Amino acid sequence: MKYLRWLVIIPYFCLATLPLCWLFLTSLKTQEAAISPTASLIPTTAENTAPGGLSFSATLDAYRKLATPHTGKAHAFFHYLFNSVIIGLLSTLASVVLGTGCAYGFSRFRIAGARDWLFFILSTRFLPPLAVVVPVLMMYRAFDLPNTHLGLILLYTAFNLSLAVWLMKGFIDEIPRAYEEAALVDGYSPLQAFYKIILPHSATGMAVTAVFCLISAWNEYGFALALNNAEAVTVPVYFAGLQGNIQGIPWPQIAAGVLIFVVPIVSFTVLVRNHLLRGVTFGTIKQ
Amino acid sequence: MPFLELQNLQKTYPDGTRAVRGIDLQVDQGEFIVLLGPSGCGKTTTLRMIAGLEDPTDGQITLDNQNVTHLPPSQRDVGFVFQFYALYPHMTVQKNIAFPLENIGTSPTDIEAAIDRVARALSIETLLNQYPRQLSGGDQQRVSLARAMVRTPDIYLMDEPLGTLDAEHRLELRAFIRRQQLSLSITAIYVTHDQEEAMSLADRIVVMDGGKIRQIGSPSEIYNHPADLFVANFVGSPGMNLLTGQIVQREDGLSFTHRDTDIHIPIHANTAPARVILGMRPEFIRPANRGIPGKVILSEYLGSHGYAHIDTPIGELIMRSTDRLTIGEKIHLHLNETHIRLFDPDTGTSLT
Numbered sequence: 001m002k003y004l005r006w007l008v009i010i011p012y013f014c015l016a017t018l019p020l021c022w023l024f025l026t027s028l029k030t031q032e033a034a035i036s037p038t039a040s041l042i043p044t045t046a047e048n049t050a051p052g053g054l055s056f057s058a059t060l061d062a063y064r065k066l067a068t069p070h071t072g073k074a075h076a077f078f079h080y081l082f083n084s085v086i087i088g089l090l091s092t093l094a095s096v097v098l099g100t101g102c103a104y105g106f107s108r109f110r111i112a113g114a115r116d117w118l119f120f121i122l123s124t125r126f127l128p129p130l131a132v133v134v135p136v137l138m139m140y141r142a143f144d145l146p147n148t149h150l151g152l153i154l155l156y157t158a159f160n161l162s163l164a165v166w167l168m169k170g171f172i173d174e175i176p177r178a179y180e181e182a183a184l185v186d187g188y189s190p191l192q193a194f195y196k197i198i199l200p201h202s203a204t205g206m207a208v209t210a211v212f213c214l215i216s217a218w219n220e221y222g223f224a225l226a227l228n229n230a231e232a233v234t235v236p237v238y239f240a241g242l243q244g245n246i247q248g249i250p251w252p253q254i255a256a257g258v259l260i261f262v263v264p265i266v267s268f269t270v271l272v273r274n275h276l277l278r279g280v281t282f283g284t285i286k287q
Numbered sequence: 288m289p290f291l292e293l294q295n296l297q298k299t300y301p302d303g304t305r306a307v308r309g310i311d312l313q314v315d316q317g318e319f320i321v322l323l324g325p326s327g328c329g330k331t332t333t334l335r336m337i338a339g340l341e342d343p344t345d346g347q348i349t350l351d352n353q354n355v356t357h358l359p360p361s362q363r364d365v366g367f368v369f370q371f372y373a374l375y376p377h378m379t380v381q382k383n384i385a386f387p388l389e390n391i392g393t394s395p396t397d398i399e400a401a402i403d404r405v406a407r408a409l410s411i412e413t414l415l416n417q418y419p420r421q422l423s424g425g426d427q428q429r430v431s432l433a434r435a436m437v438r439t440p441d442i443y444l445m446d447e448p449l450g451t452l453d454a455e456h457r458l459e460l461r462a463f464i465r466r467q468q469l470s471l472s473i474t475a476i477y478v479t480h481d482q483e484e485a486m487s488l489a490d491r492i493v494v495m496d497g498g499k500i501r502q503i504g505s506p507s508e509i510y511n512h513p514a515d516l517f518v519a520n521f522v523g524s525p526g527m528n529l530l531t532g533q534i535v536q537r538e539d540g541l542s543f544t545h546r547d548t549d550i551h552i553p554i555h556a557n558t559a560p561a562r563v564i565l566g567m568r569p570e571f572i573r574p575a576n577r578g579i580p581g582k583v584i585l586s587e588y589l590g591s592h593g594y595a596h597i598d599t600p601i602g603e604l605i606m607r608s609t610d611r612l613t614i615g616e617k618i619h620l621h622l623n624e625t626h627i628r629l630f631d632p633d634t635g636t637s638l639t
Contacts, residue, residue, distance in 0.1 A: 110301065178373035181340050184360040185367035185444075186387035186434070200377045 099164025
């Protein structure tokens with residue numbers, strides 16, 4: 001059993017990390033080495049390496065170039081990364097806050113047609129998001145929302161909210177009511193009970209929900225492309241835009257940028273991984 | 288003016304279940320009231336309505352001269368002990384006990400003193416820095432009691448607090464609850480389905496069934512003069528012996544008899560000849576030289592005493608006995624006539 005486990009884990013680990021390794025190697029190459037028809041795998045510090053060999057001269061040029069605007073682009077890479085961070089974090093925050101509040105309401109209060117409302121909320125995910133690009137664009141024009149950070153934040157929140165409500169409802173349903181009731185008879189108002197009892201117990205659910213919302217907002221491409229051409233351009237759109245470059249596609253820079261781009265999401269997931277793995281820790285009420 | 292008064296209290300759940308069907312109860316300051324009944328009798332719902340955790344469908348609750356019927360729990364000043372403890376899992380024992388004091392502006396030194404006092408009384412001083420999940424069930428319920436008793440609320444409400452504990456903890460905490468309640472003379476409403484617990488704790492017992500009150504009275508009233516067949520059978524372990532028969536007029540007065548037998552039990556009550564159910568507690572039946580003939584079919588030995596099931600021509604009787612009887616033994620039984628209770632077989636209500 002023990003060996004069987006490694007038999008699965010090791011191939012999967014290789015499969016999952018191979019693209020990242022390739023990205024890392026490419027980010028160290030020069031443009032010429034990157035587009036060379038033979039694969040050079042070993043980075044060296046040697047100044048000149050023979051083209052077509054197994055080793056190549058490693059350079060951090062690609063990373064340095066990220067700090068300056070690329071030919072034909074208004075801003076440097078970090079400007080677009082900042083856009084992604086702002087839009088991703090704020091839309092995630094909004095989804096989790098609104099989703100938790102909404103889920104608490106559905107979980108704890110009698111709401112007329114609650115099941116129908118929940119189905120309706122879920123049904124907003126039935127349609128592929130890109131199917132509504134045109135109507136959304138028209139609505140946004142009426143409110144001057146294209147090309148703004150707020151536009152994308154609102155949109156990602158709207159798309160992620162259904163997931164947030166359903167996930168959080170599942171978590172809040174698991175919290176025994178007796179905890180809140182104990183807080184009520186201990187002299188606390190329902191709002192205080194929510195704040196002091198429900199929120200601490202929802203932390204796991206909120207972490208899970210935040211990871212999902214952040215990943216979806218972070219990687220979104222279609223709407224970010226359709227709604228923006230200047231101000232709130234995110235990293236995925238920026239990289240795609242580099243492909244029409246007159247000097248050829250700058251692979252080393254794209255590779256360096258992508259590596260930097262995955263850092264926040266990986267570190268965020270690592271930060272909340274204890275919550276993700278902990279699962280249900282409240283087991284002190286026997287039901 | 289009673290301290291707590293329930294008037295025609297009713298609760299119908301949205302699914303149509305009528306959990307409580309009109310309850311009237313008056314409780315004096317400092318009284319210990321036990322709501323006793325089988326599961327589903329509405330006792331817990333009644334308690335939760337007094338706490339404010341359920342909104343009554345109809346009726347009125349008056350607590351300390353204030354109509355609290357629809358007030359939220361936080362405005363009632365109650366101390367509630369839950370059956371399943373309901374300790375806050377993310378707080379230490381100390382934080383749990385401090386929680387009811389924290390939002391009423393108690394100073395930290397006073398909170399510490401109050402925790403110290405209640406923790407000592409319940410001998411949980413060594414557990415203060417632990418989390419609820421690290422504690423045994425008995426210790427969790429101690430902490431839960433400490434949390435309810437760290438304040439001096441108007442009224443203690445306890446929902447089967449000892450129901451999940453083992454026998455040893457149950458007896459110990461039962462005594463603690465009663466001592467604490469007596470020393471602070473705080474009014475208490477206590478819910479249980481354990482009639483022994485009810486008898487040992489209560490000033491007055493309220494026997495409930497089917498959302499209604501069957502009888503209110505002191506433990507001895509409930510035990511010796513049950514108002515109906517339900518109470519006669521539910522209170523006492525084992526319950527009252529119940530024999531169906533009729534009262535007939537004989538030369539020497541009224542007597543109870545069973546249709547197919549010539550056994551006659553003299554009746555001294557002021558009643559008329561009729562079909563009745565005769566009730567008799569097991570401890571008022573004794574072996575005798577003559578009387579009702581019977582055969583031992585089961586003998587339960589409990590240490591200080593035992594119970595023998597006796598098959599007789601008028602039905603099976605359970606007799607309390609200090610001697611061990613052997614199965615199959617033929618004996619005669621004598622029923623203590625002053626402890627005979629008669630019930631109407633149609634309505635179930637007491638005739639004596």
